[in-house]
Amino acid sequence: MTEHHARDLAVQILYAVDEEGAYTNLELDKALFSCELSAEDKGLVTELVYGTVTYRDHLDYVLANYSNKPLKKLDSYTHQILRMALYQLIFLDRIPDHAVVSEAVNTAKRLQGKHQQADKFINAILRNYLKDDQPVKWPDKRKNAAGYLAKYYSFPQWIVDTWLKEYGKAGAEALCQYMNARPPLLARVNTLQIQPDALIQKLAREGVRADRLDRVPEGLALYNPGGLRQLQSFQAGDFIIQDASSMLVAHALDPSPGEYIADLCAAPGGKTTHIAALMKDQGRIDAFDLHPHRVQLIRENMDRLGISIIQPQVQDAQAMEAQGLYDRVLVDAPCSGLGVLNRRPDARWQRRRQQLPDLVHLQAAILDKAAAALKLGGTLLYSTCTTLRAENEDQCQHFLDRHPDFKPDSLPDLLTPYQVEEGKHICRIIPQRDQMDGFFIAKFRKVGQDD
Numbered sequence: 001m002t003e004h005h006a007r008d009l010a011v012q013i014l015y016a017v018d019e020e021g022a023y024t025n026l027e028l029d030k031a032l033f034s035c036e037l038s039a040e041d042k043g044l045v046t047e048l049v050y051g052t053v054t055y056r057d058h059l060d061y062v063l064a065n066y067s068n069k070p071l072k073k074l075d076s077y078t079h080q081i082l083r084m085a086l087y088q089l090i091f092l093d094r095i096p097d098h099a100v101v102s103e104a105v106n107t108a109k110r111l112q113g114k115h116q117q118a119d120k121f122i123n124a125i126l127r128n129y130l131k132d133d134q135p136v137k138w139p140d141k142r143k144n145a146a147g148y149l150a151k152y153y154s155f156p157q158w159i160v161d162t163w164l165k166e167y168g169k170a171g172a173e174a175l176c177q178y179m180n181a182r183p184p185l186l187a188r189v190n191t192l193q194i195q196p197d198a199l200i201q202k203l204a205r206e207g208v209r210a211d212r213l214d215r216v217p218e219g220l221a222l223y224n225p226g227g228l229r230q231l232q233s234f235q236a237g238d239f240i241i242q243d244a245s246s247m248l249v250a251h252a253l254d255p256s257p258g259e260y261i262a263d264l265c266a267a268p269g270g271k272t273t274h275i276a277a278l279m280k281d282q283g284r285i286d287a288f289d290l291h292p293h294r295v296q297l298i299r300e301n302m303d304r305l306g307i308s309i310i311q312p313q314v315q316d317a318q319a320m321e322a323q324g325l326y327d328r329v330l331v332d333a334p335c336s337g338l339g340v341l342n343r344r345p346d347a348r349w350q351r352r353r354q355q356l357p358d359l360v361h362l363q364a365a366i367l368d369k370a371a372a373a374l375k376l377g378g379t380l381l382y383s384t385c386t387t388l389r390a391e392n393e394d395q396c397q398h399f400l401d402r403h404p405d406f407k408p409d410s411l412p413d414l415l416t417p418y419q420v421e422e423g424k425h426i427c428r429i430i431p432q433r434d435q436m437d438g439f440f441i442a443k444f445r446k447v448g449q450d451d
């Protein structure tokens with residue numbers, strides 16, 4: 001296959017994401033697995049798809065200046081081809097402009113033989129854009145920061161509005177920039193098997209450079225690892241891919257060997273397997289999740305990492321019946337995920353403000369079951385990967401209001417850099433400040449009614 005076909009494939013993936021609601025990463029994996037493109041062309045497809053999906057609204061804002069038809073009336077293939085070409089013209093330096101235009105026209109001819117004139121329309125729009133020497137007029141950044149951030153950085157307006165309220169103009173802009181950049185590749189060393197410095201040396205022998213993270217003892221940054229799953233160290237279970245924020249959650253729970261722990265929303269098991277490592281694989285962890293195919297991922301991870309104390313089970317956490325059983329319970333709740341929008345380019349377009357009430361309700365129901373399942377004196381840890389107060393601080397305050405038998409509990413020193421002023425039991429990991437996924441962590445202790 002040639003580079004031309006790489007572009008055709010990219011347009012077909014963009015179509016599936018936009019028109020059929022496919023997940024970008026899964027659609028890409030599926031398409032790249034079954035095609036015969038070179039590694040370089042696969043890289044190009046990935047870059048074009050990720051960039052075009054991420055910058056969708058930025059690209060449409062520019063396109064609307066040059067199209068005599070409303071964009072909504074374009075057929076989807078024409079629209080995807082135009083967005084993808086414009087993404088290359090605006091954001092990529094290495095492909096000459098004339099090549100971008102002729103590739104777009106040829107892709108249209110190949111994919112849309114039946115849609116007469118689409119190639120001519122695409123050619124005219126792209127040439128008009130290239131001829132125009134006036135810069136695009138974006139919404140005024142000072143008078144209409146919300147409009148500017150949403151269009152320029154390509155986010156739904158409601159997300160930008162909440163970030164502006166939370167972090168102000170400069171903070172919200174820095175957060176938009178963070179979420180548009182590719183996340184670093186981080187790994188957690190499986191300390192049941194190997195220590196970080198030994199793994200760094202082992203990875204070096206496999207041709208991968210790795211450095212230790214400052215903030216999490218078992219965290220590594222990996223550089224240019226190529227086919228990660230083919231590495232002997234990966235197959236041997238020496239590490240798991242996980243972000244630093246996520247690693248902080250198991251440390252916040254602070255488990256000890258021999259304890260009985262429940263992880264109520266556990267799949268695919270990143271935090272469960274970390275908790276097991278901190279327990280030296282001694283004791284027991286019940287790892288629940290609603291979805292059978294995701295529970296299977298917990299099994300695969302524990303098997304690869306050589307862990308024996310995890311009991312994975314399909315279980316709706318809202319329907320748990322356990323009472324007074326566990327020393328510690330983790331609720332790593334299903335949430336709006338606004339702290340990790342950089343990990344899936346289509347996620348920002350799929351989240352809806354209207355989903356929030358149901359999520360908040362689900363989180364509260366799971367927290368109530370967690371509260372009942374704990375022993376007296378037990379620890380409850382609540383975490384989310386979102387930046388929204390309704391799912392974080394407000395959720396926790398309502399929990400304390402409903403459960404006078406619980407008190408805030410202080411977090412270990414490792415978490416101190418992220419503690420909020422209001423209380424030592426709450427941490428906010430702020431991506432643009434901490435250069436990690438956006439997370440919220442809160443800790444409580446079951447003290448009983450009379451305390």
Ligand SMILES: C[S@@+](CC[C@H](N)C(=O)[O-])C[C@H]1O[C@@H](n2cnc3c(N)ncnc32)[C@H](O)[C@@H]1O
Nearest residue numbers: 265266267268269270271289290316317332334
């Ligand atoms: C944030 S993810 C968990 C990530 C996981 N803790 C890890 O570190 O790998 C939230 C999980 O909650 C699960 N979930 C959603 N609703 C649930 C419910 N009612 N009961 C149990 N699990 C649920 C989802 O399937 C998803 O796997």
